[in-house]
Amino acid sequence: MATDLHRCAVVAEPGDLLLTRVYPAPFRPSRTPFQRDRERIVQARAFRRLAGKTQVFTSRASDHFRSRLTHTIEVAQIARAVAAALRLQEDLAETLALVHDIGHPPFGHAGERALDRCLKRHGSGFDHNIHALRIVEHFELRYAAHRGLNLTLGVREGIIKHSRDYSVEKHPDLAGFLLDQRPPLEAQLIDLADEISYLTADLDDGVESGLLEIGHICEHVEIVARCYKTVEREHVGVDEKFLFNEALQLMQNVLTDDLIENTARNTLAIGAESLADIRRHASRLALFSPEVEAQRLQEKQYLYDTLYTCPALEHEHDKAEEVVTALFDYWINDPEELPVSHFESVENQGLARVVADYIAGMTDSFILLQYAQIKRAVRR
Numbered sequence: 001m002a003t004d005l006h007r008c009a010v011v012a013e014p015g016d017l018l019l020t021r022v023y024p025a026p027f028r029p030s031r032t033p034f035q036r037d038r039e040r041i042v043q044a045r046a047f048r049r050l051a052g053k054t055q056v057f058t059s060r061a062s063d064h065f066r067s068r069l070t071h072t073i074e075v076a077q078i079a080r081a082v083a084a085a086l087r088l089q090e091d092l093a094e095t096l097a098l099v100h101d102i103g104h105p106p107f108g109h110a111g112e113r114a115l116d117r118c119l120k121r122h123g124s125g126f127d128h129n130i131h132a133l134r135i136v137e138h139f140e141l142r143y144a145a146h147r148g149l150n151l152t153l154g155v156r157e158g159i160i161k162h163s164r165d166y167s168v169e170k171h172p173d174l175a176g177f178l179l180d181q182r183p184p185l186e187a188q189l190i191d192l193a194d195e196i197s198y199l200t201a202d203l204d205d206g207v208e209s210g211l212l213e214i215g216h217i218c219e220h221v222e223i224v225a226r227c228y229k230t231v232e233r234e235h236v237g238v239d240e241k242f243l244f245n246e247a248l249q250l251m252q253n254v255l256t257d258d259l260i261e262n263t264a265r266n267t268l269a270i271g272a273e274s275l276a277d278i279r280r281h282a283s284r285l286a287l288f289s290p291e292v293e294a295q296r297l298q299e300k301q302y303l304y305d306t307l308y309t310c311p312a313l314e315h316e317h318d319k320a321e322e323v324v325t326a327l328f329d330y331w332i333n334d335p336e337e338l339p340v341s342h343f344e345s346v347e348n349q350g351l352a353r354v355v356a357d358y359i360a361g362m363t364d365s366f367i368l369l370q371y372a373q374i375k376r377a378v379r380r
Contacts, residue, residue, distance in 0.1 A: 018154030018184075022137075023146045033152050034091035040149045041099045043142070046135045050101065052363030054108040056202055056308070057209060058316060065205045068108070071197060072101050078256060079193040083186060085260045093186040096158040100190050103132030105360040106367045107320035114324035115356055122352035130174075131360055132159050139361070153177075158187035163194075181279040185263065188286035196255045199299055200248050206307045207244065214244045221302050223295040227251045258292040323371045324359060330374050331355045 019033045028036060041047055050069035057065040066074075076097035083093035105111040105126070116126040133156060137148040160166065160174055161183040168179050182188070203224065206212035218225040224247060231246040266285040272278055278285065288296060307313065331338050335351055342358045349357070359367065 018152060018157070020153050021150045022148075023150045025150060032091055034089065034095050034155065037149075037151045037155045038091060038095040038098060040142075040151065041095060041102070041136070044102070044136070044140050044149060046102050046140060046361065047098070049361065049363050050104075052365055053104060053106055054111070054320075054364055055198075056108065056205055056313070058107070058364055064208060066201050068101055068104055071201060072098060074197045074201060075100065075190070075194050078196050078252075079190055082189050082193060082256060082260055082263075086185065086189075086264060088186050088189075089184075092154055092158070092184070093189060095155055096162055096187055096190045097193060099132065099136065099155065099159055100162055100194060101128070101132075102135055103128035103130070103360070105324070106362050106364045107317075107324065110317035110320040111324050114321040115328070115359060118325060118328040119352055119356050122350075124352060124356075126356060126360070129160055129163065130171075131357075134357070139357070154184070154186075157183060158190065162187045162190040178279070182281055182284055183279075184275055185267070185278055185286055188284050189259065189263065192259050192286060192288065195296065195300075196252055196259070199255070199296065199303070200252045202303055202307060203299075204245075204248055206303070211307055211310055211312060214240055216306075217302070220306075221299045223251055223254065223292075223299060224248075227254065255288070255292065255296070258288050259286065262287055262289040262292075323367060327359060327367065327370060327374065328355055330378075331358070 025036075031039075047069075050072055051067050053068035055066040055068050055071045076094050079097035080090050080094040082088075083090045105115050105128070107114075112126060112128060119125050136151055136156065136159065139147075140149050141147060143150065157177045160177050161179075166174055166177075166179050168175050171179070203212065203217060203221075207214060207217075214228075218228050227250040228243060228247040231243050231250060235243060235246065263286045266287060267278070270277065270281055270285070272281070272285075287293070332351060332355055335343060335346060335355075338346075338354070338358060342354050345354050345357075362370070
């Protein structure tokens with residue numbers, strides 16, 4: 001479905017609310033504000049650390065498995081392609097994709113669950129979107145005049161709202177991010193680009209690891225089976241591995257095209273002519289069609305049943321939770337062992353939050369090194 005939704009995209013004109021920053025920034029005629037935000041994110045230390053954080057498999061398993069960083073790059077490619085097809089603001093979509101996982105702690109979702117449980121014992125919790133906002137607003141130190149990256153409101157809103165809605169009642173500290181309104185389409189499409197990326201990549205890494213078998217996937221995942229049969233007809237006699245690679249690429253294209261077409265269809269159906277129309281709508285408009293959504297859910301359930309909860313990865317998850325919990329408890333009980341820069345923040349932030357912030361910023365290798373050092377210290 002060819003369409004032009006440029007009127008519904010973020011308008012990148014001087015004075016636009018979403019281009020505002022907390023601190024003044026000099027005008028750069030060679031780059032748009034969202035391009036500058038993209039560069040600030042790519043140059044951030046937290047972004048570089050994504051290379052050392054687990055996506056599904058730890059870096060100890062193989063150099064060929066996706067890290068949180070390579071996953072992020074793949075999401076950015078998909079997000080930009082979708083935005084371009086819909087004639088939205090490509091730079092904003094790409095920037096939001098690049099920053100969407102910057103708040104994740106080490107060890108993937110297992111590390112996040114462990115950190116959340118630790119904080120709940122202290123009356124709080126861990127949310128990687130909110131933590132990402134704190135990273136770009138407070139923890140990154142690159143400028144002489146202020147803390148943080150001084151990103152535009154459009155990017156900071158997208159960090160918070162790309163994957164879920166927050167209420168002002170539960171999160172009054174986020175009131176400045178238009179919580180009573182839908183985010184722009186550029187932000188809405190990020191979570192779905194993320195889904196397309198990992199649905200493709202996790203099957204690929206799962207087969208590469210030996211934990212998943214191509215035949216079993218095709219027996220139980222309808223969209224993969226259909227794509228595999230299509231490429232098998234086109235490449236008779238080709239090795240199964242290469243057919244599977246082709247099938248995954250075709251599946252990614254099917255999911256991406258459906259997201260483009262259905263988002264355009266939904267937006268045109270409500271007669272949207274501006275970003276304000278998108279914001280006022282009762283629900284998000286960036287969605288898969290019902291048929292493809294059912295296929296997505298089937299594949300996602302398959303991955304949970306056969307890969308994410310398999311014994312080999314469950315052992316990794318148990319180890320991750322042990323490491324995160326042990327280190328959290330260690331610094332809670334002996335906060336003076338924290339680095340000076342973190343210990344000095346305890347009075348303003350509270351000990352539990354400071355400890356969680358310190359752990360969340362670690363790579364897999366660094367947290368394992370800290371764990372080993374503390375175990376040796378305890379033995380003494």
